[in-house]
Amino acid sequence: MMNLKALPPTPFQPIPLPIVIVEDSPPWQTAFKTLLSLYPEKFTLLGIAESKAETIRLLKTAPYHPHEITVILDWELPEGETGLQVFETLATKVGINASQVVLVSGTPPHQLPVLPFEQIPKPKAGTVLIPALLQRWEAFQQNGIGQQATASLLQGY
Numbered sequence: 001m002m003n004l005k006a007l008p009p010t011p012f013q014p015i016p017l018p019i020v021i022v023e024d025s026p027p028w029q030t031a032f033k034t035l036l037s038l039y040p041e042k043f044t045l046l047g048i049a050e051s052k053a054e055t056i057r058l059l060k061t062a063p064y065h066p067h068e069i070t071v072i073l074d075w076e077l078p079e080g081e082t083g084l085q086v087f088e089t090l091a092t093k094v095g096i097n098a099s100q101v102v103l104v105s106g107t108p109p110h111q112l113p114v115l116p117f118e119q120i121p122k123p124k125a126g127t128v129l130i131p132a133l134l135q136r137w138e139a140f141q142q143n144g145i146g147q148q149a150t151a152s153l154l155q156g157y
Contacts, residue, residue, distance in 0.1 A: 016044035017137040018064045022086060023074045023104075024050040028122065032072060032104075035130055042137045051078060052086045059094045066094045070136050072129070075105035075112065084115060102132055 021032050029048050036043045046062050046069065049055040059066050071090070075083040083103050090096035098116035105112065106122040120128045 014041070014141050016040070016042055017133065017140045018044050018046050018062065018069045019072060019133070020046050020055065020058055020062070020069055021048045021072045022050070022055050022077070022083075023048065023072070024076075024078050025074070028074070028104075031125065032129075035126070036133075039130070039134075043133060052081055052089050055086060055090060056093055059090065059096070066096055067100070068140070069096070069100060070133065071096060071101045073101050073103050073117075075103060075107045084113065087117065102129070102136075104129060 019036060021029060023029050023032065033045060033048075036045050046064070047058045049058050055071075059069060062069060071087075073083045073086060077083070077086065083105065087096070087098070087101055091098075101117035103112075103115060103117055103119045104122055104125050105119065109119060109121060112119065118132060120132060
């Protein structure tokens with residue numbers, strides 16, 4: 001009969017939730033970066049994009065699988081792009097799904113179409129965005145995606 005010893009569990013080191021900001025307004029870019037910097041152990045900013053093309057490049061070169069990234073998305077972008085157009089392209093070209101997107105927009109909610117992702121009005125971003133992102137960070141840690149991301153990073157993903 002073999003005597004097997006149980007190995008002690010390895011401590012799980014939480015990792016920050018990877019975030020991409022899609023926003024063309026420098027003051028709002030700064031505001032979002034400042035909010036995220038208040039929780040460096042919870043959030044890591046992968047970059048800021050101002051257009052659909054920049055966002056795709058950023059997501060394709062990020063050291064994370066696209067399903068691990070949360071996207072803070074503006075509604076009105078340069079050259080007439082909307083957040084929905086950006087999302088549709090990200091969904092088809094990169095594999096981002098609606099649960100990964102937080103729309104933070106200055107457009108009044110009643111002027112927006114019904115959208116498949118969480119929406120936060122810009123005037124409430126200072127009080128609502130961080131709690132929404134903290135919930136995502138919790139889920140990121142609990143559902144194992146955070147552990148997979150850590151393993152991927154350690155393996156040179």
